[in-house]
Amino acid sequence: MTPPSTLNKATTSLLEMACSAVDQLSAAGLLLLPDGNLDWESVREVAGQTRVLVAVSERQMEAVSGAGLVPVEVEATDAGIVERITLALIESVANDLLRSGARIVVVYAAFDSELDSISTIRLGERLERLSSRDLRALETSVPFETLKAIVDIAVAVGREGREGKPVGTLIVVGDTREVLSRSRTLGFDPVKGYKRKERNIRDARVREAIKEIAQLDGAIVVSRDGTVEAACQMIDAPTAGLSLPKGMGTRHWTAAAITKVTTAVAVAVSESTGTVRLFQNGELVLRIAPIGRARALKWTEPETEPPPPRAEKGG
Numbered sequence: 443m444t445p446p447s448t449l450n451k452a453t454t455s456l457l458e459m460a461c462s463a464v465d466q467l468s469a470a471g472l473l474l475l476p477d478g479n480l481d482w483e484s485v486r487e488v489a490g491q492t493r494v495l496v497a498v499s500e501r502q503m504e505a506v507s508g509a510g511l512v513p514v515e516v517e518a519t520d521a522g523i524v525e526r527i528t529l530a531l532i533e534s535v536a537n538d539l540l541r542s543g544a545r546i547v548v549v550y551a552a553f554d555s556e557l558d559s560i561s562t563i564r565l566g567e568r569l570e571r572l573s574s575r576d577l578r579a580l581e582t583s584v585p586f587e588t589l590k591a592i593v594d595i596a597v598a599v600g601r602e603g604r605e606g607k608p609v610g611t612l613i614v615v616g617d618t619r620e621v622l623s624r625s626r627t628l629g630f631d632p633v634k635g636y637k638r639k640e641r642n643i644r645d646a647r648v649r650e651a652i653k654e655i656a657q658l659d660g661a662i663v664v665s666r667d668g669t670v671e672a673a674c675q676m677i678d679a680p681t682a683g684l685s686l687p688k689g690m691g692t693r694h695w696t697a698a699a700i701t702k703v704t705t706a707v708a709v710a711v712s713e714s715t716g717t718v719r720l721f722q723n724g725e726l727v728l729r730i731a732p733i734g735r736a737r738a739l740k741w742t743e744p745e746t747e748p749p750p751p752r753a754e755k756g757g
């Protein structure tokens with residue numbers, strides 16, 4: 443095939459090598475992690491029949507899919523290349539683009555800003571457990587898209603913190619009327635005064651803003667459609683009769699408690715560990731350990747304990 447002029451010779455050769463590796467290894471496809479924009483049409487042309495996933499920011503998604511490549515949305519990060527590849531793979535698995543046990547050939551820029559390296563990776567235990575099916579299986583009253591967006595934000599907060607400091611937070615999604623009837627604002631509410639459409643998590647700026655607000659005390663309350671209804675909320679719900687894994691503090695007891703008395707789903711990020719936990723019907727239903735600390739997704743932890751006396755007062 444004649445190399446398209448918009449990709450230089452080295453990049454074209456590397457892509458050809460990677461595509462032939464996909465064939466030889468019977469891999470599920472090729473994952474590209476470009477450092478910036480590429481001529482996607484040319485990439486498609488060089489790749490021929492090979493399935494190509496491309497890790498890109500939200501802005502480039504349309505151009506990538508328009509060229510017949512599969513976009514995988516990743517946020518820009520200063521993380522090292524191994525972590526960036528891992529994040530792209532997790533995102534691919536979470537969106538059902540790759541399956542457990544799949545082998546994938548990854549092409550990325552390790553030494554410079556140009557694509558220069560190839561790795562072959564088999565999706566092992568750590569990655570394959572994280573799947574959107576796990577979220578879908580929860581059968582909550584909250585639409586899957588809203589829940590997934592919130593979980594993505596929570597995972598990012600747990601992983602990145604803010605300005606180098608770890609951050610924990612509590613996001614309560616759905617049944618907002620009931621949730622707010624059991625909440626009071628701590629100090630002032632940073633989302634008050636904004637129009638509804640300016641507060642929806644479908645907007646990337648709102649997602650960024652939530653990461654900032656996450657640093658503040660109290661819970662963030664989000665409606666089923668993804669509108670941030672209130673932040674800095676102190677929630678008061680009874681914890682009597684609930685049981686949680688050992689070592690949970692008031693944030694996690696509150697998360698469990700509010701989901702017992704409402705149909706909301708609560709997503710708690712632990713400040714100390716970065717772990718994300720989902721609560722529903724007063725129970726812990728999903729746990730996502732932070733990346734870099736053997737990220738994995740597990741169902742309810744077996745060892746539980748009754749609420750501590752202070753939490754039973756509703757605090």
Ligand SMILES: Nc1ncnc2c1ncn2[C@@H]1O[C@H](COP(=O)(O)OP(=O)(O)OP(=O)(O)O)[C@@H](O)[C@H]1O
Pocket residue numbers: 610611612658659660661675676677678690691692693694695696711712713714715756757
């Ligand atoms: N009733 C509540 N409603 C809303 N937020 C709460 C409530 N109780 C605690 N929090 C939030 O949780 C924060 C941390 O509390 P605590 O350390 O007891 O929680 P934790 O469950 O141990 O979580 P972490 O693992 O993050 O420490 C508080 O600073 C506050 O922002």
